[in-house]
Structures are given as C-alpha cells and as structure tokens.
Amino acid sequence: MSAVRLAGVALAFAAHLALAQVPPDLAFEQRLKRLEGDLRCLVCQNQTLADSSAPLAEDLRREVRSLAVAGKSDDEIRAYLVARYGDFVLYRPPVKGTTWVLWFGPFALLGLGALVWLVVVRRRRVTPEPVHDGDASVRARELIDGKSSG
Amino acid sequence: MNATAAPRRNLLIWGPLALFGILAAFLFVGLFRDPREVPSPLVDRPAPAFTLATLHAPGKVVSTSDYKGQVWLLNVWASWCVSCRVEHPLLMELAKANVVPIVGLDYKDKDPEAKAWLEQHGNPYALSVVDADGRVGIDWGVYGVPETFVVDKAGIIRYKHIGPVTVEALQKTILPLVQKLKVS
Numbered sequence: 001m002s003a004v005r006l007a008g009v010a011l012a013f014a015a016h017l018a019l020a021q022v023p024p025d026l027a028f029e030q031r032l033k034r035l036e037g038d039l040r041c042l043v044c045q046n047q048t049l050a051d052s053s054a055p056l057a058e059d060l061r062r063e064v065r066s067l068a069v070a071g072k073s074d075d076e077i078r079a080y081l082v083a084r085y086g087d088f089v090l091y092r093p094p095v096k097g098t099t100w101v102l103w104f105g106p107f108a109l110l111g112l113g114a115l116v117w118l119v120v121v122r123r124r125r126v127t128p129e130p131v132h133d134g135d136a137s138v139r140a141r142e143l144i145d146g147k148s149s150g
Numbered sequence: 151m152n153a154t155a156a157p158r159r160n161l162l163i164w165g166p167l168a169l170f171g172i173l174a175a176f177l178f179v180g181l182f183r184d185p186r187e188v189p190s191p192l193v194d195r196p197a198p199a200f201t202l203a204t205l206h207a208p209g210k211v212v213s214t215s216d217y218k219g220q221v222w223l224l225n226v227w228a229s230w231c232v233s234c235r236v237e238h239p240l241l242m243e244l245a246k247a248n249v250v251p252i253v254g255l256d257y258k259d260k261d262p263e264a265k266a267w268l269e270q271h272g273n274p275y276a277l278s279v280v281d282a283d284g285r286v287g288i289d290w291g292v293y294g295v296p297e298t299f300v301v302d303k304a305g306i307i308r309y310k311h312i313g314p315v316t317v318e319a320l321q322k323t324i325l326p327l328v329q330k331l332k333v334s
Contacts, residue, residue: 042188042293055258056293059284084291086191 028068035074036061039081040089048091190291190310197224197301198289202279205256205264212253212279214305221331223252223324224299225275225315226287228259229267231295237314238271244320245274250328254278257287257295300324302331 033050039060041052049057049064060081067077081089093099192198201213225241227234245252254275256264261280268278281287290299291310300309309327311319 045185056284059288063285063288083191084288085293086188086291088188 031074032065032068035068035077036064038091039064039078040091042085042089186294187312188293190307192291192307193310195307197299197305197307198286200279200281200286200289202281202286205254205261205268205278205280208261208280212277214301217251217253217301218305219303221250221303221328222276222301223250223328224255224290224301225252226255226257226290226292226295226297227278228257228295229263230259231257233314234296235271237296237316238274240315240317240320241274242272249325250332251276255286255290255292256280257292258282258284298324300327300331303334 036050037048039049041047041049041054041057041060043054043056044052047054047057049060064077064081067080072080078090087093087099093102095103197214199214201211204210204212241252244250252275254277256278258281264278264280268275279286284292290297294312296314298311298315299307302308308331309323311324315324
C-alpha cells in the first residue's frame with residue numbers, strides 16, 4: 001500500500017469518525033426532557049410522558065420530538081396535545097373558568113381558616129372583666145378580717 | 151345569652167357543617183367516576199381527517215370525507231387488545247341490525263394477525279383501515295383501546311365512548327344518538 005493510499009484511508013477514517021461523533025444537541029435534549037416532564041401520560045396517569053414506558057407515551061414522545069425538530073415552540077407542542085387529549089395532559093392546568101376552584105380554592109380555604117382564627121382570638125381577648133359585686137366583696141373582706149356580719 | 155349572639159352561634163355551628171357537606175358531596179361523586187375516562191376535547195369538533203389503506207384491500211384507501219353525508223361509527227380496535235373481545239359480540243349484533251356503518255381503525259396492529267382475529271371472532275366492520283404507527287390514533291386522541299366515536303353527517307364527532315361498549319351505553323346513549331343524528 002502506497003503512502004498516498006494509506007493517507008487517503010486514514011483521512012476517510014477520520015472523516016467517518018467526525019461524522020459519527022456529531023455531539024448530541026444537549027440544549028435540545030434538555031428542552032425535550034423538560035417539556036415531557038410537564039406532560040401527563042394518559043395510560044399511566046400519574047406518570048409524566050418523560051417517565052412512562054407505555055407504548056402510547058413512546059408514540060407521543062416521538063411526536064413531540066418530531067414537532068420540536070420541525071421548529072415548533074413548546075407552547076405550540078402543548079397546544080397540539082391539548083387539542084387531542086384535553087387539558088388533562090398538562091401537569092400544570094391553565095388558569096380559566098373551570099379551573100378557578102382548583103387554583104384558588106386552597107387559598108380561599110386558607111383565608112377562611114385565618115378569618116375563623118382571627119375571630120376566635122379576638123373573642124378571647126374581649127372576655128368580660130369579672131363582675132364587681134360590691135356587696136359580695138364587702139362580705140368577703142369582713143369574712144377575711146374575722147368580723148361577723150350577723 | 152342576648153338576642154344578637156344567637157344568629158352568630160348558628161353560623162358557627164352550621165357554617166363548618168355546610169362546608170363539610172360540600173366537601174363530602176364532591177368526594178362522594180368522585181367515588182363513582184372513572185379517572186380513566188378523560189373527556190375528549192374532540193367531541194363537537196370536526197373529526198380529524200385521515201386517508202388510510204384498508205385492511206382487506208391494501209390498494210384501496212379510505213378517507214373521512216368518504217363518509218360525508220352519513221352517520222357512522224369509528225371503532226378503534228386491535229388484535230392484541232383484550233377488552234376488544236368483550237365488546238365484540240355487541241358490535242357483531244349492531245352490524246347485523248344494519249343501523250349504522252362501523253368503520254374499524256385497526257390500531258398499531260399487524261395485518262395478518264388482525265385478519266386472523268376477524269376471521270376467528272367475526273367481522274362487524276363495514277371496513278377496517280390500518281393505522282400501523284398509531285398516528286391517526288393520536289389525532290383522534292386515542293389512549294385506551296377500544297374506543298368508539300359517533301360521527302354525524304357533517305363529519306362532526308358527537309360522542310366518544312372509552313373502553314368496551316356496553317349494552318347500557320349502546321341502548322341508552324349511542325343508538326338514540328345515532329337515530330337522532332340520522333333524521334337531523
């Protein structure tokens with residue numbers, strides 16, 4: 001094998017290596033991971049799309065990836081899934097009429113609790129002074145001093 | 151106890167009780183709901199269009215637009231789907247009654263197995279279309295086979311049944327709806 005030929009083979013091999021080792025787009029993978037972590041798998045409902053190994057989750061991950069590769073934004077991908085599966089696919093449901101109680105109910109209950117607590121505390125603070133019964137105290141004083149009132 | 155204190159005391163007693171009642175009512179209703187039944191946003195929306203090869207004549211393609219002007223059912227099934235066997239006898243009866251065409255969406259299945267399955271159990275479908283990679287299933291929001299959709303003459307999805315069709319669902323909901331849509 002001539003030196004030129006050897007160099008050619010080496011060059012081809014190097015090019016092959018360079019092509020084979022295209023570094024994976026880390027930012028893109030992280031973005032997908034984050035997005036899939038926010039989406040619910042409908043088959044095993046308490047798992048995210050990222051965690052689930054259900055066949056449907058695999059299909060949906062493939063779909064999410066191809067949409068992302070096609071340049072769709074996170075919001076567009078979410079909208080795509082919501083149009084097919086409803087708000088239930090979102091682990092973070094949107095704030096709207098039907099989800100008001102879900103979002104703000106706990107705070108309303110907390111407020112109500114605080115109100116009850118305030119009322120109770122205030123009521124305790126204004127417990128009336130012991131009634132001062134003039135006659136009774138005079139009698140008590142007399143009893144202590146050892147005088148008979150009779 | 152003076153006069154103004156009485157209503158206040160009533161509120162203190164009945165208020166928490168009412169709150170408890172509301173909570174209990176919510177939880178009670180929740181007991182009888184199936185968390186696997188997620189309402190589909192596609193109901194009352196146009197059926198997602200597809201153009202797919204048919205199972206028995208791979209050269210022939212069928213699209214949703216072919217069914218414009220008639221009421222039809224789309225039943226998502228597969229040979230690997232165990233609960234499809236539960237609803238199968240009902241679908242056979244429905245097909246025999248000849249009230250509404252049932253289009254089968256053979257979901258993520260292998261053609262030979264699907265054909266064998268239909269030969270073994272009977273074929274209630276006007277035709278079955280093949281959704282090998284499940285893409286059309288995703289468009290229709292399918293997440294649990296079997297699923298059954300009622301599509302009206304204008305191509306709008308009117309109802310979605312998740313899981314095996316039951317006698318009750320058929321008689322109380324699906325058939326009356328089909329009759330209503332047919333005359334409208």
